[in-house]
Amino acid sequence: MLRFIGKRLVQLIPTLLGVSLVIFLFVRMIPGDPARLIAGMGATAQDIALVREDLGLDRPAVQQYFSYMGKAFTGDFGKSMRTRLPVTQEIGTRFMPTVKLAVVSMIVAIALGLLAGVVAAIKRNSWLDYLSMTGALIGVSMPSFWLALMLMYLFAVKWHLLPTFGSDSWKSYVMPAVTLGVGAAASIARFTRAAMLEVLGQDFVRTARAKGLQESRVNLRHALRNALIPVLTITGLQFGFLLGGTVVVESVFAWNGIGRLLVDAVEARDYPVIQTLMLVFSLQFVLINLVVDLLYGLIDPRISYE
Amino acid sequence: MKLTTRVAAGALAIGLLTGCGSPAPSNAPQTSQPSAPKKTTAAVATAGDVVSLDPHDTNDNLSYGVENTIYEGLVGFDKEMKVIGVLAEKWEASDDAKTFTFHLRKGVKFHTGEDMNAAAVKKSFLRVADPANKLKRNSLFNTITSIDTPDDYTVVFHLKEAFGAMLYNFAHPAGKVIAPSGVDKGKDEMAKNPKYGTGPFMFKEWTANDHLTVVKNPNYWNKDAAAKVESINFKPIAESGTRVNGLKAGDLDFVLPLPGVDAQALQKDAKVKVNVAPSIYSFYMAMNVTKKPFDNIKVREALNLAIDREALRKGVLRGFADPMTSVLAPNTGFYVKQGDEIKRDVAKAKQLLQEGGYTGTEVEIWHSNATERKDIAAAIVQQLAEVGFKAKSVPMDNATLSSNLWTQDKDNNKVQLYLGGWSTSTGDADWAIRPLLYGQSAPPNGYNVGFYNNPKVNQLIEDGLKTADATKRASIYADLQKEIWQDKPWVFLYIPNNVWGTGANVEGAFVQGDGIVNYNGIYFK
Numbered sequence: 063m064l065r066f067i068g069k070r071l072v073q074l075i076p077t078l079l080g081v082s083l084v085i086f087l088f089v090r091m092i093p094g095d096p097a098r099l100i101a102g103m104g105a106t107a108q109d110i111a112l113v114r115e116d117l118g119l120d121r122p123a124v125q126q127y128f129s130y131m132g133k134a135f136t137g138d139f140g141k142s143m144r145t146r147l148p149v150t151q152e153i154g155t156r157f158m159p160t161v162k163l164a165v166v167s168m169i170v171a172i173a174l175g176l177l178a179g180v181v182a183a184i185k186r187n188s189w190l191d192y193l194s195m196t197g198a199l200i201g202v203s204m205p206s207f208w209l210a211l212m213l214m215y216l217f218a219v220k221w222h223l224l225p226t227f228g229s230d231s232w233k234s235y236v237m238p239a240v241t242l243g244v245g246a247a248a249s250i251a252r253f254t255r256a257a258m259l260e261v262l263g264q265d266f267v268r269t270a271r272a273k274g275l276q277e278s279r280v281n282l283r284h285a286l287r288n289a290l291i292p293v294l295t296i297t298g299l300q301f302g303f304l305l306g307g308t309v310v311v312e313s314v315f316a317w318n319g320i321g322r323l324l325v326d327a328v329e330a331r332d333y334p335v336i337q338t339l340m341l342v343f344s345l346q347f348v349l350i351n352l353v354v355d356l357l358y359g360l361i362d363p364r365i366s367y368e
Numbered sequence: 369m370k371l372t373t374r375v376a377a378g379a380l381a382i383g384l385l386t387g388c389g390s391p392a393p394s395n396a397p398q399t400s401q402p403s404a405p406k407k408t409t410a411a412v413a414t415a416g417d418v419v420s421l422d423p424h425d426t427n428d429n430l431s432y433g434v435e436n437t438i439y440e441g442l443v444g445f446d447k448e449m450k451v452i453g454v455l456a457e458k459w460e461a462s463d464d465a466k467t468f469t470f471h472l473r474k475g476v477k478f479h480t481g482e483d484m485n486a487a488a489v490k491k492s493f494l495r496v497a498d499p500a501n502k503l504k505r506n507s508l509f510n511t512i513t514s515i516d517t518p519d520d521y522t523v524v525f526h527l528k529e530a531f532g533a534m535l536y537n538f539a540h541p542a543g544k545v546i547a548p549s550g551v552d553k554g555k556d557e558m559a560k561n562p563k564y565g566t567g568p569f570m571f572k573e574w575t576a577n578d579h580l581t582v583v584k585n586p587n588y589w590n591k592d593a594a595a596k597v598e599s600i601n602f603k604p605i606a607e608s609g610t611r612v613n614g615l616k617a618g619d620l621d622f623v624l625p626l627p628g629v630d631a632q633a634l635q636k637d638a639k640v641k642v643n644v645a646p647s648i649y650s651f652y653m654a655m656n657v658t659k660k661p662f663d664n665i666k667v668r669e670a671l672n673l674a675i676d677r678e679a680l681r682k683g684v685l686r687g688f689a690d691p692m693t694s695v696l697a698p699n700t701g702f703y704v705k706q707g708d709e710i711k712r713d714v715a716k717a718k719q720l721l722q723e724g725g726y727t728g729t730e731v732e733i734w735h736s737n738a739t740e741r742k743d744i745a746a747a748i749v750q751q752l753a754e755v756g757f758k759a760k761s762v763p764m765d766n767a768t769l770s771s772n773l774w775t776q777d778k779d780n781n782k783v784q785l786y787l788g789g790w791s792t793s794t795g796d797a798d799w800a801i802r803p804l805l806y807g808q809s810a811p812p813n814g815y816n817v818g819f820y821n822n823p824k825v826n827q828l829i830e831d832g833l834k835t836a837d838a839t840k841r842a843s844i845y846a847d848l849q850k851e852i853w854q855d856k857p858w859v860f861l862y863i864p865n866n867v868w869g870t871g872a873n874v875e876g877a878f879v880q881g882d883g884i885v886n887y888n889g890i891y892f893k
Contacts (some may be wrong), residue, residue, distance in 0.1 A: 066876055075403075088775065092767075092768075093767065093768040093769075093771040093772065094765075094768055094770070094771050095768025095770070095771055095775060098771070098774060099766070099770060100427075100504075100768055101427060101504055102427025102428055102504065103427070103505070103770075103815075104427065104790075104793070104803065104815075105504065106426060106507040106508070106813075107812060107813045107814070107816070108426075108506070108507050109504055109505070109506060109507045112499060112503070112504075113502070113504060114508060115502060115564075136752075141556075144419055145417075145419060145576060146420065146555070146556050146557070146560070147560065147576060149558075151576075152576060154578060155575060155577075155578070156577065190748065211609050211610075211613070214609075214610065214613050215613060217613075218617045218619070219613050219616045220612060225619060226610060226613050226614040226619045226620075227603070227605060227614060227619070228618050229578075240483040263585045272664055277576045305712040313607045313610075314607045314608075314609065314610050315608040315610065316603060316604065316605040316606070316610060318575075318577045322606065323577070324575065326416070326417075329765065329766065329767065330767075331714040331767050338420075339489065
């Protein structure tokens with residue numbers, strides 16, 4: 063298994079190099095002059111020229127790319143053009159808040175999603191099934207922006223139970239995690255139901271029942287476990303998206319996360335921050351895929367990495 | 369795979385995804401209690417994070433507002449944007465507007481303990497005036513050629529050429545005095561660690577995009593204007609709905625900006641206060657006068673007559689705007705009213721369009737994609753259609769808009785109509801007009817996006833800079849405003865209000881006409 067992990071990690075290097083080149087070219091192709099944006103409205107042509115020189119944007123693009131990548135290999139991703147803070151610091155301070163929120167949201171999503179999906183499948187065509195799937199449909203369709211503001215109005219403004227914004231106490235996690243978790247839970251519930259229904263109709267489930275096993279054991283031990291592979295895939299994808307930051311929820315709850323940083327960086331055409339964030343996102347997705355692959359082996363003994 | 373191996377793999381998986389980390393610093397608001405003791409910390413919500421804390425290298429109002437708590441200039445602005453003495457007690461300008469002398473206040477110390485004296489002032493202004501330091505506000509001070517300090521409390525600035533508006537440049541938020549030890553620090557240190565001011569608050573900490581805290585300066589020189597709270601905590605909150613909810617929940621004490629729709633709703637809430645003050649922000653639609661049909665004054669007049677400004681102010685802006693009665697907003701230096709707000713006259717507009725040779729070609733209105741801007745553009749498109757003028761709203765993100773507008777010269781610029789606004793942070797007529805309507809300020813050199821080039825206007829702009837005599841300048845700017853109002857290079861629209869929300873018991877902080885907040889006097893009743 064270690065060899066498998068090692069091989070996948072080595073494959074990361076060309077992936078990240080490719081991403082770095084594509085992003086470097088892409089951010090320079092979109093309209094907008096960072097020097098002008100950073101100099102600000104009202105800046106004179108001379109002010110803008112000074113900013114451009116200061117940011118190193120007066121150098122040829124090829125030179126800028128190799129300079130960025132050369133330093134990146136030593137862990138120096140440059141400074142934010144907008145704030146002059148090191149990019150590693152800009153991303154570093156926002157990374158853990160995003161990860162923590164993503165983990166808590168996924169716990170909410172998995173708990174709600176699996177429960178609703180399993181119940182809907184077992185009680186197919188019953189009111190529980192309709193309730194779960196209607197709930198899932200609402201969860202998928204409900205704009206997170208609206209849900210966030212509704213929760214905030216009720217729990218912070220009206221009942222004073224939770225803080226309107228912030229990110230430190232456990233109370234701060236409740237509303238953003240529920241907002242994000244509900245959307246992800248809806249997808250997980252629908253996938254779980256579909257996968258469970260497929261598995262429940264298979265011969266080995268009938269055999270398990272014929273052996274006289276308890277219904278709960280048949281459903282959880284035999285059916286659910288075999289239905290988990292597609293659920294795991296969608297969960298991994300959802301987690302990847304959450305780790306990429308969630309601009310809406312971060313904005314609404316003033317959560318100091320990575321999604322908002324990306325939006326600010328794109329608006330300001332802050333090249334070093336955009337480039338580095340894209341590398342981080344690529345790295346995250348590759349690692350999540352790796353972890354999901356490892357988890358396949360954990361839940362299905364037939365999958366081996368030896 | 370055995371169970372233990374699987375658990376280990378699972379742990380590795382979770383570890384890879386979550387990493388390790390210490391808890392975030394505690395700065396989140398506590399849920400409000402009905403009988404909470406009197407607050408000593410003011411919680412301020414801003415729409416974004418501070419960009420820089422180096423006054424010489426800042427170009428956004430939000431950062432200036434925070435810097436104003438820490439740093440002070442020789443002169444500054446009062447609520448009405450009138451120039452007042454701060455670190456200078458008095459000042460005079462030479463007749464030729466080339467020499468400006470400031471007499472400093474005695475007994476002022478920087479937060480570092482250093483004396484605020486002529487040498488310190490000289491060192492600070494030499495920093496921003498030197499292009500080699502590559503500071504964003506260099507252009508405001510690069511006309512300074514030398515600085516004399518005849519005694520410890522007198523500073524004499526010599527300029528390259530006459531610049532009658534220089535006093536206003538000194539009052540600009542970038543004209544702050546930085547302690548000598550701060551000047552010796554690099555730009556990066558100054559941007560994030562502003563410990564070198566003389567202001568009523570001292571910098572404590574800043575976690576980017578999370579919070580910034582300033583604390584009371586116990587040794588502030590002006591006892592009458594000393595801080596009335598122990599600290600101010602600035603929190604960036606991008607979403608206006610959250611700012612409003614935070615205010616209603618009592619988690620926030622001061623909120624800016626407040627969109628019109630929220631302000632209107634909050635006016636009914638007894639727990640909060642909606643504050644409204646006039647701005648010096650002129651809102652207009654520039655016409656590219658080098659292109660047909662806007663090269664014809666009749667078409668420019670027709671467009672001015674086509675707009676129902678009252679409908680824009682009351683409908684789209686919910687009443688939070690004042691009529692525009694000159695190219696300058698009323699609180700700008702040397703403003704002279706040119707008449708009442710231009711009234712809509714559909715019949716006359718149609719007639720002028722016909723006389724002006726408008727052929728029915730559709731033109732584009734370029735503007736930013738901010739919600740309120742899009743709403744205004746949609747209303748204008750509809751109003752123009754009612755007089756038979758075809759226009760299309762083209763919203764763009766700021767980066768694209770600025771690239772299309774400001775980087776292309778007359779021959780390559782495709783702009784036809786630009787909907788936007790301008791406020792001058794010098795508070796003076798010169799910087800409210802010159803960047804926008806002077807012939808030499810056409811892109812890429814400036815913001816004259818209509819490529820307006822009226823010799824009479826150009827001459828008056830130049831004359832206004834040749835003297836620092838307020839009477840002479842008043843006469844020049846009166847003529848200038850009259851000429852522009854008659855020639856109509858813009859569709860004159862309105863002056864939006866500054867609107868902000870506070871808790872019902874919060875007093876003392878206010879928003880200046882240029883949109884910069886003065887937090888220094890904030891207190892709880």
